[in-house]
Amino acid sequence: MKIIGLIIALVTGVLLIGATGDFPDWADPASPASTHLSPHFIEKTMEETSVPNIVTAVLADYRGYDTMYETAVIFTAGLACFILLRIFVREEPGDRLYRHLLTGVTVRVKEGMELPPSEDFERIDATWTPPDLIIKTVCRFLIPFIQLFALYVIAHGHHSPGGGFQGGVILGASIILLAISQDLRTSVRRLREKLDAVLCAVGVIIYAGTGALCLLLGLNFLDYSALASVLHCDPVTARSHGILIVEIGVGIAVMCTMIWIYNNVSSTGKYDEGL
Amino acid sequence: MGDLIQIVVAKYNYWIYITLMMIGLYAMIVKNNLVKKIVGMNIFQTAIILFYVSTGAKRGATIPILEHGHGDHGAGAHMVHAVDYINPLPHVLMLTAIVVSVATLGVALALAIRVYSRYNTLEEDEILAQIREK
Amino acid sequence: MSQQYPALLVIVPLISALVISAAGWINKRLCFPIAVAALGVAAYSSIGLLLRVLDEGAIVYRLGGWDPPMGIAYYVDHLNGLVLAVVSVVAFLNLIASKKSIELELGDKTAPFYALYVLQVTGLLGIVATGDAFNLYVLLEITALSGYAMLAMGKDRAQLSTLNYLYMGTIGACFYLLGVGYLYIVTGSLNMVDIANILPSLYESNAVLGAFIICLVGVWVKMAFFPLHAWLPNAYTHGPSAASSLIAPLVTKVMIYVMIRLILTVFTPEFAFNILAISKPIVWLACIAIFMGAILALAERNLKKMLTYIIVAEVGYMVGGAWLGNRAGMTGAILHIVNDALMTLCAFLVVSNIAYKLKGYAFDDLKGLVRKMPFTMGAFVVAALSIIGVPPTCGFFSKWYLISGAIQAGQYAFMVALLFSSLVNVVLFFRVIEICYYEPFSDGHGHDQHAEPMAEAPLTMLVPLFIVAAGLVLVGIYTGDIVNKIIEFAIPQGIV
Amino acid sequence: MIWELDLAILTLVVMAGIGAITVKDLLGAAILFGAYSFMMCLLWSIMGAVDVSFTEASVGAGVSTVFFVAAVFRTTRRTKD
Numbered sequence: 008m009k010i011i012g013l014i015i016a017l018v019t020g021v022l023l024i025g026a027t028g029d030f031p032d033w034a035d036p037a038s039p040a041s042t043h044l045s046p047h048f049i050e051k052t053m054e055e056t057s058v059p060n061i062v063t064a065v066l067a068d069y070r071g072y073d074t075m076y077e078t079a080v081i082f083t084a085g086l087a088c089f090i091l092l093r094i095f096v097r098e099e100p101g102d103r104l105y106r107h108l109l110t111g112v113t114v115r116v117k118e119g120m121e122l123p124p125s126e127d128f129e130r131i132d133a134t135w136t137p138p139d140l141i142i143k144t145v146c147r148f149l150i151p152f153i154q155l156f157a158l159y160v161i162a163h164g165h166h167s168p169g170g171g172f173q174g175g176v177i178l179g180a181s182i183i184l185l186a187i188s189q190d191l192r193t194s195v196r197r198l199r200e201k202l203d204a205v206l207c208a209v210g211v212i213i214y215a216g217t218g219a220l221c222l223l224l225g226l227n228f229l230d231y232s233a234l235a236s237v238l239h240c241d242p243v244t245a246r247s248h249g250i251l252i253v254e255i256g257v258g259i260a261v262m263c264t265m266i267w268i269y270n271n272v273s274s275t276g277k278y279d280e281g282l
Numbered sequence: 283m284g285d286l287i288q289i290v291v292a293k294y295n296y297w298i299y300i301t302l303m304m305i306g307l308y309a310m311i312v313k314n315n316l317v318k319k320i321v322g323m324n325i326f327q328t329a330i331i332l333f334y335v336s337t338g339a340k341r342g343a344t345i346p347i348l349e350h351g352h353g354d355h356g357a358g359a360h361m362v363h364a365v366d367y368i369n370p371l372p373h374v375l376m377l378t379a380i381v382v383s384v385a386t387l388g389v390a391l392a393l394a395i396r397v398y399s400r401y402n403t404l405e406e407d408e409i410l411a412q413i414r415e416k
Numbered sequence: 417m418s419q420q421y422p423a424l425l426v427i428v429p430l431i432s433a434l435v436i437s438a439a440g441w442i443n444k445r446l447c448f449p450i451a452v453a454a455l456g457v458a459a460y461s462s463i464g465l466l467l468r469v470l471d472e473g474a475i476v477y478r479l480g481g482w483d484p485p486m487g488i489a490y491y492v493d494h495l496n497g498l499v500l501a502v503v504s505v506v507a508f509l510n511l512i513a514s515k516k517s518i519e520l521e522l523g524d525k526t527a528p529f530y531a532l533y534v535l536q537v538t539g540l541l542g543i544v545a546t547g548d549a550f551n552l553y554v555l556l557e558i559t560a561l562s563g564y565a566m567l568a569m570g571k572d573r574a575q576l577s578t579l580n581y582l583y584m585g586t587i588g589a590c591f592y593l594l595g596v597g598y599l600y601i602v603t604g605s606l607n608m609v610d611i612a613n614i615l616p617s618l619y620e621s622n623a624v625l626g627a628f629i630i631c632l633v634g635v636w637v638k639m640a641f642f643p644l645h646a647w648l649p650n651a652y653t654h655g656p657s658a659a660s661s662l663i664a665p666l667v668t669k670v671m672i673y674v675m676i677r678l679i680l681t682v683f684t685p686e687f688a689f690n691i692l693a694i695s696k697p698i699v700w701l702a703c704i705a706i707f708m709g710a711i712l713a714l715a716e717r718n719l720k721k722m723l724t725y726i727i728v729a730e731v732g733y734m735v736g737g738a739w740l741g742n743r744a745g746m747t748g749a750i751l752h753i754v755n756d757a758l759m760t761l762c763a764f765l766v767v768s769n770i771a772y773k774l775k776g777y778a779f780d781d782l783k784g785l786v787r788k789m790p791f792t793m794g795a796f797v798v799a800a801l802s803i804i805g806v807p808p809t810c811g812f813f814s815k816w817y818l819i820s821g822a823i824q825a826g827q828y829a830f831m832v833a834l835l836f837s838s839l840v841n842v843v844l845f846f847r848v849i850e851i852c853y854y855e856p857f858s859d860g861h862g863h864d865q866h867a868e869p870m871a872e873a874p875l876t877m878l879v880p881l882f883i884v885a886a887g888l889v890l891v892g893i894y895t896g897d898i899v900n901k902i903i904e905f906a907i908p909q910g911i912v
Numbered sequence: 913m914i915w916e917l918d919l920a921i922l923t924l925v926v927m928a929g930i931g932a933i934t935v936k937d938l939l940g941a942a943i944l945f946g947a948y949s950f951m952m953c954l955l956w957s958i959m960g961a962v963d964v965s966f967t968e969a970s971v972g973a974g975v976s977t978v979f980f981v982a983a984v985f986r987t988t989r990r991t992k993d
Binding site: 008009011012013015016017019020023024027030032033034035036038040041042044045046048049050052053059061062065066070073074077078080081083084085087088091092107166167168172261268271272275 | 293295296297300301303304305307308309311312336337338339340341342343345346347348362363364365367369370371372373374377378381382384385388389391392393395396397399408
């Protein structure tokens with residue numbers, strides 16, 4: 008097997024290296040890739056979409072259709088992890104453990120018994136380890152700033168590197184950080200599974216719906232200039248706003264999917280304490 | 283010798299990407315551990331992304347974000363020359379490819395966890411031996 | 417509204433897949449009607465689109481309103497009009513037929529399953545409709561990911577075989593992406609028509625040759641062409657019936673469409689058949705694929721797995737036909753995409769009916785099945801005749817075109833392979849039907865016993881099955897029209 | 913662009929890649945993969961692909977590594993190769 012693998016890898020490598028012989032030199036400004044389509048994007052983006060970050064403009068407008076499916080791919084992955092891993096256990100049999108938050112006393116509740124409704128008790132697993140105080144506090148401080156930065160990245164994608172996707176991942180990472188530094192139950196209490204799953208779909212719907220709205224307004228799918236009549240601005244500005252709207256959709260979808268995948272993977276679908 | 287260096291400098295990015303791709307492909311075919319294969323798969327995908335990004339590079343150009351972009355579009359906008367900015371198209375494509383690779387990674391890991399919970403091992407040969415025993 | 421058919425075709429399923437997954441959290445019973453409505457709209461608009469293409473010729477739909485080389489465009493001509501109609505109709509019929517078996521096999525996860533099902537169809541339709549090489553890759557991944565998730569919901573070793581499918585599928589998709597990258601670096605474009613316009617000056621370039629080979633290998637991995645087929649049989653056998661009866665008829669066929677599209681539109685037949693002298697070796701490879709598929713199918717004692725090996729052989733038919741390099745062969749390959757999608761659907765629906773009632777489809781479980789499920793077995797006989805290639809059914813006609821193409825091209829080995837495979841199919845299916853006629857050996861005296869009561873699958877599963885079986889015969893009868901009105905225009909004039 | 917820096921990072925990328933597939937511990941492989949992704953992201957920002965490297969920094973070096981660690985934690989660190 009090793010030899011076969013080596014041979015396949017080498018044959019592929021030789022084929023690819025052979026083909027690079029006819030490539031234009033690396034970073035050559037006169038290569039076809041730099042002279043055929045890209046000059047149009049670089050020179051016309053500003054007047055056609057009024058977005059200075061060309062990557063954002065091409066991503067969400069010229070090739071917005073790709074990006075919609077990119078969001079759909081992420082959504083599919085979230086759904087796939089969910090359907091593969093999630094185990095719906097209504098109520099595990101046996102005793103349950105609760106921890107009193109103020110005193111740190113652990114209470115064992117026998118099967119069939121209920122605890123009086125109270126905010127002070129936290130459900131824990133048998134293998135529960137107390138979160139480290141330093142880590143917990145530092146993360147508490149960090150998370151709001153991470154989220155603020157993520158929102159900045161989404162909102163400022165027109166003018167600087169970033170956009171819905173990166174911002175969404177960072178937002179997702181902030182919740183994942185909460186799940187790691189404390190436990191999964193804490194983060195799921197902040198963002199319920201159902202809400203998370205529905206928001207995933209909503210994010211992609213914002214994108215596809217913006218496109219469909221353009222279609223209903225009489226132009227082609229995803230042609231944001233149709234939004235001009237709704238937003239009361241000229242078509243070029245409408246494109247810029249359209250990009251912002253879909254970036255927000257991408258951000259929501261990506262954030263929720265990352266959390267969804269993490270929750271399912273880290274608890275193997277049981278939604279217990281996680282890592 | 284001078285020619286050789288010239289060729290190496292002109293193409294070494296492509297060669298490195300091919301090396302990485304071969305590493306990834308080799309790992310995917312040869313490795314016995316399912317998670318190792320997933321690592322190989324990711325290296326393979328990243329290598330392709332490196333290739334695309336290399337196609338976009340342009341000597342003497344800057345990042346594809348227009349200067350003085352804010353607010354002065356329209357009639358008085360100053361001229362933008364294509365040679366001053368790196369080709370943005372491969373970047374756009376690769377943003378999509380990165381997303382696809384993380385999506386594939388998620389699904390692959392979920393499957394690996396399912397396989398582990400069934401056979402209690404991640405080694406492919408041990409799993410196949412277990413299947414044969416049945 | 418007919419202007420917007422290309423968009424509706426893909427957007428309506430996408431949005432409804434999202435709505436289904438959200439609705440699943442509210443009420444699970446909402447999911448099935450939404451999915452049916454979505455695929456119904458898709459089927460309706462794909463047929464409307466095909467009729468429009470027949471009237472007006474190729475349609476270009478600019479997404480985002482940008483002109484093709486800048487933005488992404490849908491490019492629908494006779495070839496993909498036909499494939500779109502087949503994909504959407506097959507998916508629609510299978511969805512209706514599979515409702516009961518999805519409920520039986522998936523338990524409380526029906527809602528995400530429906531969402532994945534519709535996403536898969538979205539991806540397939542998008543692949544067929546798109547005119548942009550990179551967009552095709554993204555859609556390929558949607559199809560692949562939703563397919564992995566659906567197939568892995570099966571029993572036994574489903575997860576392991578799906579994980580292997582995932583590795584192979586990712587290699588295939590990455591090779592395709594790499595090929596597109598090679599094309600991009602030498603042409604600077606991603607639009608298929610635009611690439612085709614630039615390429616003629618670059619035919620001598622090694623990079624274009626490399627790009628072609630890498631793309632081809634990538635697509636072959638995805639379609640399970642013989643030496644790269646190892647992932648297919650296990651993945652399809654162990655998946656849930658609803659998933660395998662969607663994926664088995666469609667995914668390999670759509671990938672063959674992609675290969676034909678690469679040959680006809682992107683690289684042009686001139687390059688593929690005349691400048692590169694690789695037709696002969698590929699047809700030989702196809703012959704080996706057909707032989708191996710047939711022989712491996714003979715060795716199987718499990719109905720569903722046997723069918724998956726037949727798919728491997730059928731892929732050989734189509735690849736070989738497309739690479740014969742003449743009009744008859746290409747016609748046969750395109751016609752066979754339609755026919756094979758229908759016959760595989762028919763055969764797999766039969767399997768899913770059997771699985772619904774019997775919980776197993778090894779040959780030993782099938783005894784006495786004709787008495788027990790006469791209608792299902794009737795449809796199975798039609799599918800078998802069509803796969804063998806008996807005249808009134810459609811399988812005969814595509815085989816006829818393929819064989820006459822082989823004779824024209826002087827590729828007698830391919831002809832022999834086709835005839836051999838038909839012969840093996842006769843053996844395979846008559847063996848199965850014979851087993852189904854036997855009564856199970858119960859209590860010694862077989863014939864004294866009362867015949868087993870009829871235990872036919874529910875009507876919602878039978879009616880779509882009959883529609884498909886009737887479709888097999890109807891497509892066979894109207895083959896002439898399909899070839900003269902559609903496929904004739906799908907193949908460029910250059911191929912004689 | 914400084915091509916010496918480019919070359920140095922390319923070498924590190926290859927080393928991290930080889931390390932990730934040869935180390936006999938899955939957690940180590942996951943961490944080395946994170947390092948690999950981060951090197952890659954540096955490389956791309958040298959090439960001027962700021963958006964791509966931003967994405968890779970957050971996805972490849974960040975979330976992917978977390979997924980790997982989570983999956984390894986839920987399965988096993990043991991590996992024979």
